[in-house]
Amino acid sequence: MTDKDISAELQTQVEQAAATQTPLTIQGGGSKSFLGVRNNAIALDVKQHSGVISYEPTELVITARAGTTLEEINSTLLSQGQTLAFEPPGFGAEATIGGTIACALAGPAKPYLGGTRDYILGCRILNGRAQNLKFGGEVMKNVAGYDASRLMTGAMGTLGVLLDVSIKVLPRAERDITLAASMDVESAIDKMQALAGLGQPVTAAAFIDGTLFTRLSGTETTTNAAAHNLKSMVGEKTDNSTLWQQLREHSLPFFQPQNSQPLWRVSVPALTRPLDIEGEWVYDWAGMQRWLISDAPAALIRSTCEAVGGHATLYRGTEEMQRQAGVFHPLPAPLLSLHKKLKDEFDPKGIFNQQRLFPEF
Amino acid sequence: MSQALFKDETPALDDDTRSTLITRFLSFMDDESVLRDDEDLYPYESDGLAVYRQKPPLVVLPETVDQVQRILKICNELNVPVVARGAGTGLSGGALPLKNGILLGMAKFNKIVSIDENARTAVVQPGVRNLAISEAASDYNLYYAPDPSSQIVCTIGGNVAENSGGVHCLKYGMTVHNVLQVTAVTIEGELITVGSMACDTQGFDLLGLLHGSEGMLAVTVEIVVKLLPKPDTTKLLMAAFDSVDTAGDTVAEIIADGIIPAGLEMMDKPAIVAAEAFAQCGYPTDAEALFLCELDGTEEEVQHQLQQVEALVRKNNATVVHIARDEQERMQLWKGRKSAFPAVGRLSPDYYCIDGTIPRRHLSRVLQQMNTWSDEYKLRIANVFHAGDGNLHPLILFDANVEGELERTEELGGKILELCVEVGGTITGEHGVGMEKINQMCVQFSSDEITQFHAIKNAFDPGALLNPGKAIPTLNRCAEYGALHVHHGELPHPDIERF
Numbered sequence: 001m002t003d004k005d006i007s008a009e010l011q012t013q014v015e016q017a018a019a020t021q022t023p024l025t026i027q028g029g030g031s032k033s034f035l036g037v038r039n040n041a042i043a044l045d046v047k048q049h050s051g052v053i054s055y056e057p058t059e060l061v062i063t064a065r066a067g068t069t070l071e072e073i074n075s076t077l078l079s080q081g082q083t084l085a086f087e088p089p090g091f092g093a094e095a096t097i098g099g100t101i102a103c104a105l106a107g108p109a110k111p112y113l114g115g116t117r118d119y120i121l122g123c124r125i126l127n128g129r130a131q132n133l134k135f136g137g138e139v140m141k142n143v144a145g146y147d148a149s150r151l152m153t154g155a156m157g158t159l160g161v162l163l164d165v166s167i168k169v170l171p172r173a174e175r176d177i178t179l180a181a182s183m184d185v186e187s188a189i190d191k192m193q194a195l196a197g198l199g200q201p202v203t204a205a206a207f208i209d210g211t212l213f214t215r216l217s218g219t220e221t222t223t224n225a226a227a228h229n230l231k232s233m234v235g236e237k238t239d240n241s242t243l244w245q246q247l248r249e250h251s252l253p254f255f256q257p258q259n260s261q262p263l264w265r266v267s268v269p270a271l272t273r274p275l276d277i278e279g280e281w282v283y284d285w286a287g288m289q290r291w292l293i294s295d296a297p298a299a300l301i302r303s304t305c306e307a308v309g310g311h312a313t314l315y316r317g318t319e320e321m322q323r324q325a326g327v328f329h330p331l332p333a334p335l336l337s338l339h340k341k342l343k344d345e346f347d348p349k350g351i352f353n354q355q356r357l358f359p360e361f
Numbered sequence: 362m363s364q365a366l367f368k369d370e371t372p373a374l375d376d377d378t379r380s381t382l383i384t385r386f387l388s389f390m391d392d393e394s395v396l397r398d399d400e401d402l403y404p405y406e407s408d409g410l411a412v413y414r415q416k417p418p419l420v421v422l423p424e425t426v427d428q429v430q431r432i433l434k435i436c437n438e439l440n441v442p443v444v445a446r447g448a449g450t451g452l453s454g455g456a457l458p459l460k461n462g463i464l465l466g467m468a469k470f471n472k473i474v475s476i477d478e479n480a481r482t483a484v485v486q487p488g489v490r491n492l493a494i495s496e497a498a499s500d501y502n503l504y505y506a507p508d509p510s511s512q513i514v515c516t517i518g519g520n521v522a523e524n525s526g527g528v529h530c531l532k533y534g535m536t537v538h539n540v541l542q543v544t545a546v547t548i549e550g551e552l553i554t555v556g557s558m559a560c561d562t563q564g565f566d567l568l569g570l571l572h573g574s575e576g577m578l579a580v581t582v583e584i585v586v587k588l589l590p591k592p593d594t595t596k597l598l599m600a601a602f603d604s605v606d607t608a609g610d611t612v613a614e615i616i617a618d619g620i621i622p623a624g625l626e627m628m629d630k631p632a633i634v635a636a637e638a639f640a641q642c643g644y645p646t647d648a649e650a651l652f653l654c655e656l657d658g659t660e661e662e663v664q665h666q667l668q669q670v671e672a673l674v675r676k677n678n679a680t681v682v683h684i685a686r687d688e689q690e691r692m693q694l695w696k697g698r699k700s701a702f703p704a705v706g707r708l709s710p711d712y713y714c715i716d717g718t719i720p721r722r723h724l725s726r727v728l729q730q731m732n733t734w735s736d737e738y739k740l741r742i743a744n745v746f747h748a749g750d751g752n753l754h755p756l757i758l759f760d761a762n763v764e765g766e767l768e769r770t771e772e773l774g775g776k777i778l779e780l781c782v783e784v785g786g787t788i789t790g791e792h793g794v795g796m797e798k799i800n801q802m803c804v805q806f807s808s809d810e811i812t813q814f815h816a817i818k819n820a821f822d823p824g825a826l827l828n829p830g831k832a833i834p835t836l837n838r839c840a841e842y843g844a845l846h847v848h849h850g851e852l853p854h855p856d857i858e859r860f
């Protein structure tokens with residue numbers, strides 16, 4: 001555990017880069033460098049800027065420097081029986097909290113407990129003018145000024161360098177249990193959606209290889225009671241306690257395809273029927289986040305998703321594919337134009353993470 | 362902040378532009394939808410912050426998206442500001458009309474377009490009342506969670522613009538956590554859709570950005586909200602204490618114990634007495650503080666947590682511990698809290714509602730300081746408090762007819778907000794900055810931060826025509842306010858001349 005504030009050094013580096021219009025790649029632990037188009041710009045290393053700045057369990061808030069590892073955050077919270085409810089994947093022990101917020105990835109609990117953007121309370125950033133700016137705060141309710149912290153969440157570092165972040169935390173459930181039942185995909189989709197409407201303590205539902213897995217979280221009494229109530233619908237308890245972590249961290253065998261085929265992340269509205277795209281599928285987020293291993297053309301995958309109101313991300317693919325197809329789903333013209341204008345307002349020289357998010361900036 | 366301080370310095374809309382606007386609007390809207398006579402305009406002169414008044418030169422009441430697009434295009438072309446208005450219950454002057462602009466009333470957008478029982482979503486127009494959504498969803502055993510106390514009248518469009526909360530937002534979140542998608546019209550008349558019907562969206566979180574943007578980035582014309590299943594079981598526990606500190610500590614212990622109540626609302630003695638007199642809801646009027654702790658979920662979950670909470674409050678020597686016997690009594694106990702504003706309003710000719718958030722651990726310091734100021738200013742203060750999330754609503758009692766009392770009230774209000782910032786909180790938890798707290802923005806934010814806010818607005822509205830002058834102060838204004846907000850050891854606004 002390191003505790004170091006290098007914001008002044010980072011500010012100088014950004015200042016120089018802005019002055020010389022030198023592109024920078026903002027880098028934390030590098031655990032998510034596979035996501036988004038890579039570039040060869042000079043790295044701005046934020047990893048050294050680390051340490052928990054404050055943690056108030058009774059106020060449900062933690063503030064940490066961006067380079068603090070996700071592992072350190074998780075263990076700090078665990079010591080007080082708390083957790084990041086959006087279950088961000090680490091994809092490696094090096095993952096930092098800055099990268100976690102910038103990428104805004106969320107684990108299986110997302111449809112039930114919310115995503116990264118639902119837990120960000122505030123942040124301090126360096127914008128492209130090397131100004132040190134603080135938005136939001138450390139309190140749960142705050143509507144002073146535009147919500148720039150949410151804007152930074154998921155911006156993949158294109159709007160500025162996250163220096164420190166304040167995040168809402170929640171009590172960790174006393175225990176989780178998992179139920180399993182085999183069924184076909186159609187009934188799994190319906191059941192997963194229906195489950196969340198029953199007021200039961202469901203915190204994850206996934207359909208993998210012909211089996212519907214349902215996670216219940218709470219105390220021993222509440223989870224047992226819920227398991228009893230839901231038995232006829234989604235099956236018996238299983239022992240598969242690492243399933244959710246494996247799903248979140250992509251360590252299930254599904255995620256290691258034989259011939260390095262691309263992995264797509266497909267995000268679709270509730271109750272979307274199985275999509276007509278050739279490939280292997282895993283359904284998470286009650287069917288709203290689907291993982292697809294497929295050689296189908298990118299254009300086909302994207303148009304099929306778009307037709308149902310969803311979008312598709314080329315999650316893991318070769319650099320060549322990433323450049324050709326783009327990693328993130330292209331934006332409609334009016335939104336792209338707003339994105340470019342916002343980018344200009346935060347990073348007028350365009351130095352941060354060029355083309356990491358969209359080829360246009 | 363006062364009426365005396367609130368002066369719209371901009372020149373009024375000139376007669377020529379006004380008649381051009383009328384002619385052009387009437388080419389696609391009927392006569393009753395373009396209000397222009399004084400008697401029709403006066404009802405719109407203020408929002409929920411009634412001490413600020415400005416008669417709008419023109420009020421338009423569109424009923425289709427196409428009309429909104431055309432109105433905005435015309436205003437953009439003629440360089441005329443536009444203030445959107447929902448129900449006008451906003452408490453910070455966000456929907457206060459401008460002398461040189463039109464008021465865009467969204468009241469006719471009052472339809473619930475559809476409810477999807479299985480996806481648990483509702484598509485609604487912005488002028489739909491907050492409570493109407495839950496009423497319509499009730500047939501499917503669903504409801505819309507955010508419940509501002511004004512929910513009978515306030516609109517969902519206003520809720521998005523303010524990112525409104527309610528007594529249940531500790532567990533269920535603010536408006537931003539309960540909206541999936543917003544369709545809005547930019548000042549150029551372009552229709553944009555942010556967010557999506559899926560579980561997330563690619564690109565920047567523009568949906569998050571529009572929440573709480575106080576009508577300054579775009580005009581909302583359609584909203585998709587999430588609906589939740591009504592909880593199986595709901596229990597309400599009332600606990601009274603002989604000191605505010607103990608009540609506050611108990612709140613912290615409940616949360617430390619791993620419980621997130623559906624609602625956790627605290628009141629101090631003046632608020633308890635006022636609410637009891639108003640609603641006869643059974644509050645112990647001799648208590649220094651009480652809180653209402655609502656637990657919901659499955660039967661087992663609620664029973665378990667209720668036992669934990671009861672044990673905690675007893676351990677902390679609560680003077681009264683009472684669990685609502687039935688639904689009727691539960692509603693009765695809530696009624697006192699939910700009518701706290703009008704209840705306090707009956708004690709005094711006028712009251713002024715403040716909306717700061719603080720880290721809860723500083724509660725007793727903040728309350729003590731308020732008491733000192735209350736004596737100093739000779740103004741009574743009653744406190745209602747969203748205790749779970751630190752959102753404080755001090756209500757200052759005053760009489761506007763007493764010379765200088767409004768000004769003193771506003772000065773005191775401003776001081777309380779600045780104290781919230783000092784202890785690490787914020788000047789507004791849910792009511793927005795509007796016109797009211799614009800000076801305090803200079804205390805909370807540095808000039809670089811304020812400049813970045815203007816830059817965000819510039820990306821959407823380069824001509825600064827959507828609700829200009831609200832929410833984000835100009836740097837000149839901050840310099841005038843003279844707030845010495847020292848940021849990173851520098852003097853604030855070094856770039857501005859000081860006189």
Ligand SMILES: Cc1cc2nc3c(=O)[nH]c(=O)nc-3n(C[C@H](O)[C@H](O)[C@H](O)COP(=O)(O)OP(=O)(O)OC[C@H]3O[C@@H](n4cnc5c(N)ncnc54)[C@H](O)[C@@H]3O)c2cc1C
Nearest residue numbers: 447448449450451455509510516518519522525526576581
């Ligand atoms: C008695 C009382 C109790 C209250 N309790 C609470 C509470 O518990 N929690 C809480 O958060 N608030 C509360 N409020 C404040 C207020 O009700 C909320 O801020 C509410 O969201 C305002 O909605 P409205 O429709 O009245 O909006 P208005 O007051 O008409 O407008 C508010 C803002 O929204 C903008 N706006 C409105 N419609 C649109 C649109 N379609 N597109 C773009 N911008 C738009 C306006 O320009 C303005 O800036 C209370 C107010 C009162 C009077």
